Amino acid sequence: MAVSSDSQMKIVNGDAGYVLEDVPHLTDYIPDLPTYPNPLRSNPAYSVVKQYFVHVDDTVPQKVVVHKDGPRGIHFRRAGPRQKVYFESDEVHACIVTCGGLCPGLNTVIREIVCGLYNMYGVNKILGIDGGYRGFYSKNTVTLTPKVVNDIHKRGGTILGTSRGGYDTSKIVDSIEDRGINQVYIIGGDGTQKGVAVIFEEIRRRGLKVAVLGIPKTIDNDIPVIDKSFGFDTAVEEAQRAINAAHVEAESIENGIGVVKLMGRIRALHGVLLAGFIAMYATLASRDVDCCLIPESPFYLEGKGGLFEFIEKRLKENGHMVIVIAEGAGQELLSESLESMKQDASGNKLLPDVGLWLSQRIKDHFSKQRNFAINLKYIDPTYMIRAIPSNASDNVYCTLLAQSAVHGAMAGYTGFTSGLVNGRQTYIPFHRITERQNKVVITDRMWARLLSSTNQPSFPNPKELAEAKKESEAPTQLLDGENKEDQSVKKTFLA
Numbered sequence: 001m002a003v004s005s006d007s008q009m010k011i012v013n014g015d016a017g018y019v020l021e022d023v024p025h026l027t028d029y030i031p032d033l034p035t036y037p038n039p040l041r042s043n044p045a046y047s048v049v050k051q052y053f054v055h056v057d058d059t060v061p062q063k064v065v066v067h068k069d070g071p072r073g074i075h076f077r078r079a080g081p082r083q084k085v086y087f088e089s090d091e092v093h094a095c096i097v098t099c100g101g102l103c104p105g106l107n108t109v110i111r112e113i114v115c116g117l118y119n120m121y122g123v124n125k126i127l128g129i130d131g132g133y134r135g136f137y138s139k140n141t142v143t144l145t146p147k148v149v150n151d152i153h154k155r156g157g158t159i160l161g162t163s164r165g166g167y168d169t170s171k172i173v174d175s176i177e178d179r180g181i182n183q184v185y186i187i188g189g190d191g192t193q194k195g196v197a198v199i200f201e202e203i204r205r206r207g208l209k210v211a212v213l214g215i216p217k218t219i220d221n222d223i224p225v226i227d228k229s230f231g232f233d234t235a236v237e238e239a240q241r242a243i244n245a246a247h248v249e250a251e252s253i254e255n256g257i258g259v260v261k262l263m264g265r266i267r268a269l270h271g272v273l274l275a276g277f278i279a280m281y282a283t284l285a286s287r288d289v290d291c292c293l294i295p296e297s298p299f300y301l302e303g304k305g306g307l308f309e310f311i312e313k314r315l316k317e318n319g320h321m322v323i324v325i326a327e328g329a330g331q332e333l334l335s336e337s338l339e340s341m342k343q344d345a346s347g348n349k350l351l352p353d354v355g356l357w358l359s360q361r362i363k364d365h366f367s368k369q370r371n372f373a374i375n376l377k378y379i380d381p382t383y384m385i386r387a388i389p390s391n392a393s394d395n396v397y398c399t400l401l402a403q404s405a406v407h408g409a410m411a412g413y414t415g416f417t418s419g420l421v422n423g424r425q426t427y428i429p430f431h432r433i434t435e436r437q438n439k440v441v442i443t444d445r446m447w448a449r450l451l452s453s454t455n456q457p458s459f460p461n462p463k464e465l466a467e468a469k470k471e472s473e474a475p476t477q478l479l480d481g482e483n484k485e486d487q488s489v490k491k492t493f494l495a
C-alpha cells in the first residue's frame with residue numbers, strides 16, 4: 001500500500017483503485033506515545049459483545065453504487081472503539097462547545113459526549129464552554145457531569161449557549177493550553193468546521209497532545225459527504241405542522257393560497273452556494289404542497305410559464321393551493337446586488353424576507369384581475385422548526401455521533417469530523433467537510449421526484465422559451481408519417 005500525507009490529508013492507496021482518505025493521529029506529530037488497554041475490555045457490558053471493537057483496517061466506501069470494472073474508490077476510516085487507547089481515564093480533560101445557529105439535537109450530543117466519556121471511559125473532567133468560540137477566552141465555563149446533563153435531551157437549544165463570530169485562533173488555543181484541556185469536542189455547521197480545522201493546525205504546530213474533533217451540525221443539511229446532518233429530520237417533521245396549517249386555511253376558503261417560508265439560505269460571502277433541502281423534503285413528506293421554490297431552481301413570476309400563471313391554473317383546478325418557499329429562494333428577484341447585503345457576525349449574508357415579498361407580489365398581481373379574488377395566508381415557522389428537541393430517530397443518531405467521537409478521541413485520532421456515511425459511522429478528514437457545501441442538485445432524481453409529486457412547472461428561462469418559440473415557428477423537416485401538429489405537441493412535452 002502506498003501512503004502519502006500532509007498535515008490534514010493522509011492518503012492510503014490500495015489495490016483495484018482503493019483509496020483511504022485517513023484522518024490524522026496524535027502519533028503523527030508526537031512519536032512514542034504510550035498506549036493503554038481500552039477500559040471497555042474489562043467492562044462486562046461490552047466484553048460479552050463479540051467483535052465490539054473495530055478492526056484497525058475497517059473502512060467505509062464513499063460510494064456504494066459501483067460498476068463491475070470500476071475502481072473501488074474513496075473510503076473513510078470506520079468509527080468505533082479500539083483495543084488500545086492513547087489516554088488514561090484520569091488524564092483526560094475534555095471540553096465541549098456549540099457554535100453557529102441552533103439545531104434540534106444539540107443537547108443530546110452534549111449529553112452523550114459527557115455520558116460516553118464518563119460511563120465508557122471513566123472520564124470525569126469535562127468542561128462546557130459557554131457561548132460558542134468566543135467563550136474560550138471571554139466567558140466562564142461550566143462543569144459537566146452525567147447528573148448535570150441527565151435531562152437536557154428533552155429541551156431544545158443548547159445548554160451551553162452559542163454564537164456567531166468571535167473566532168480567534170490564538171486566543172482559543174491559548175485557552176485550551178492554559179486550562180490543560182486535551183480533548184476538544186466542537187459542534188457546529190460549515191463555518192464552525194472551518195474553525196476546527198484551523199484550531200487543529202495550530203495545536204499540531206504547538207506539538208500539544210490534544211485531540212481536536214468536530215461534530216457536524218446544521219438543519220440546512222448542506223454539509224457534504226455525510227448522509228445527513230442531525231436535527232434535519234426533526235426540522236422537516238416540524239415544518240409539516242406549518243404546511244398542514246397553511247393547507248387547512250387555504251382549502252377552507254375560496255381561492256385560498258397558503259405560503260410557508262422555511263429555512264435554507266445563501267451561505268457564502270460572494271455568491272451562489274444554496275441549500276433548499278428543508279423545503280424540498282418538507283414538500284415531499286407533506287403531499288399538500290402545490291409548488292416548492294428553492295434557491296437552486298430559479299423561478300420567475302410574470303408571463304408564460306411563470307408562477308402567477310401556474311397559481312391561476314391551480315386555483316381554477318383545485319380552488320386552493322400551498323406554496324413552500326426556502327428563505328434563500330428568489331433572492332435575485334428581490335435584490336439587484338447581493339454584494340450590498342448586510343452580513344451577520346460570521347459573515348453570512350442576512351437575507352430580506354422572501355416569503356413576505358412573494359405574498360405581497362401575489363396579492364398585488366391578483367388584485368388587478370377582475371372576478372378573481374384570492375385569499376392568501378402567510379406562515380413563517382422559521383425558528384419554530386429548529387428550536388425544538390430532537391425526535392426519536394435524531395436522538396439515536398446524535399448518540400451514535402457523540403459516542404463515535406469519544407471513541408475516536410480516546411484512540412488518539414484527531415483533526416476529524418465524526419459523520420455517518422452510507423449508514424456507517426466514520427471519521428472524515430476536515431478538508432472533505434469544508435471544501436464545498438451540499439446543495440440540492442436539480443438534475444438529480446430527488447428533485448425530479450418532487451416535481452412529479454407537486455406537478456409544478458420547472459420555470460423555464462423566458463429566453464429559452466422565446467428560442468423554443470422561434471424554433472417551433474421555423475419550417476421543419478417532417479419525418480415520414482408525421483404531421484406538423486404532432487411535432488409541436490412533442491416540443492411542448494419536451495419543454
Ligand SMILES: Nc1ncnc2c1ncn2[C@@H]1O[C@H](COP(=O)(O)OP(=O)(O)OP(=O)(O)O)[C@@H](O)[C@H]1O
Nearest residue numbers: 100101164165167188189190191192194195218346
Ligand atoms: N472560515 C472560518 N474560519 C474560522 N472560523 C470560522 C469560519 N467561518 C465561520 N467561523 C466561525 O465559526 C462559528 C460559527 O460559524 P457560523 O455562524 O457561520 O455558523 P455555522 O457553524 O456555519 O452553523 P450554521 O450556519 O449551521 O448555523 C463562528 O464563531 C464563526 O466566527
Ligand SMILES: O=P(O)(O)OC[C@H]1O[C@](O)(CO)[C@@H](O)[C@@H]1O
Nearest residue numbers: 101218219220263264265344386
Ligand atoms: O438568525 P440566525 O440565528 O442567524 O440563523 C438563521 C440561519 O441559521 C440557519 O438555521 C442555519 O444556518 C439557517 O437556515 C438560517 O438562515
Ligand SMILES: [Mg+2]
Nearest residue numbers: 189190191267
Ligand atoms: Mg453556516
